[in-house]
Amino acid sequence: MQRVYIYRRFERFWHWSQAMLIFFLALTGFEVHDSIHLFGYEKAVHYHRVASWMLLTLIAFSIFWHFTTGEWKQYIPSFSKFSAQIRYYTIGMFKGEPHPTHKTARNKLNPLQAITYLGFKLVMAPLIVVTGLLYMFYRTIDANQMVIISDIPLEVIAFLHTLGAYLILMFAIIHVYMTTTGSTPLSNIKAMLTGYEDLDESNERQSKDTSILNQHEDEK
Numbered sequence: 001m002q003r004v005y006i007y008r009r010f011e012r013f014w015h016w017s018q019a020m021l022i023f024f025l026a027l028t029g030f031e032v033h034d035s036i037h038l039f040g041y042e043k044a045v046h047y048h049r050v051a052s053w054m055l056l057t058l059i060a061f062s063i064f065w066h067f068t069t070g071e072w073k074q075y076i077p078s079f080s081k082f083s084a085q086i087r088y089y090t091i092g093m094f095k096g097e098p099h100p101t102h103k104t105a106r107n108k109l110n111p112l113q114a115i116t117y118l119g120f121k122l123v124m125a126p127l128i129v130v131t132g133l134l135y136m137f138y139r140t141i142d143a144n145q146m147v148i149i150s151d152i153p154l155e156v157i158a159f160l161h162t163l164g165a166y167l168i169l170m171f172a173i174i175h176v177y178m179t180t181t182g183s184t185p186l187s188n189i190k191a192m193l194t195g196y197e198d199l200d201e202s203n204e205r206q207s208k209d210t211s212i213l214n215q216h217e218d219e220k
């Protein structure tokens with residue numbers, strides 16, 4: 001096993017701050033939705049709006065980061081080991097079989113992770129952001145008589161926004177469970193905290209990646 005620098009500083013910052021913001025938005029959002037009572041309605045609305053602007057800013061920076069570093073390519077799923085990965089998660093890992101795919105710094109997502117995270121980025125996040133913004137500016141847009149959404153009742157926007165919230169919550173629960181399926185239950189979480197992960201050095205490509213990524217060590 002070799003210690004490999006796999007998650008860079010911005011990536012770790014983005015990951016954890018996004019997780020905290022989504023958790024807080026879910027708490028305040030479901031208070032607005034009247035499912036829980038924590039801060040009081042008025043405060044929940046205010047906090048939800050502030051946190052949503054913070055999330056939008058973070059999303060803008062993370063899009064920039066993904067494209068400037070080329071990290072967006074990690075999310076293109078390869079279908080060659082797709083069924084092997086499903087078999088591993090449903091049967092193999094309970095029998096102690098080895099992972100069918102090897103994690104490297106340049107190829108850190110297995111095919112199932114890649115397609116799930118792509119779905120998060122291309123479906124769930126746009127759904128919650130677009131419906132959230134329509135919700136937020138509904139009155140303004142209405143007052144300005146902008147035709148685009150005059151036919152969409154607020155209830156529909158609220159419904160779609162809440163649907164997005166449920167999808168994101170489902171994603172979060174499954175995501176947290178899946179993080180425990182690494183070489184040890186906490187190895188993936190530790191890697192996202194420290195940036196480093198112990199990976200199998202017998203994998204050829206990895207040693208190449210290690211040397212490439214070691215050049216980035218200064219960025220930490």
Ligand code: HEM
Nearest residue numbers: 025026029030032033045052129132133135136158165168
């Ligand atoms: C950029 C992201 C987001 C924006 C712009 C946004 C915006 C809004 C707005 C404007 C409202 C109506 C309450 C108010 O007037 O403030 C709302 C409600 C709500 N939000 Fe968000 N939100 C965002 C992200 C999220 C996330 C990530 C979640 C949960 C995971 C969430 C869950 C909810 C829920 C459950 C409601 C209540 C819907 C209802 O019953 O009317 N929101 N959001």
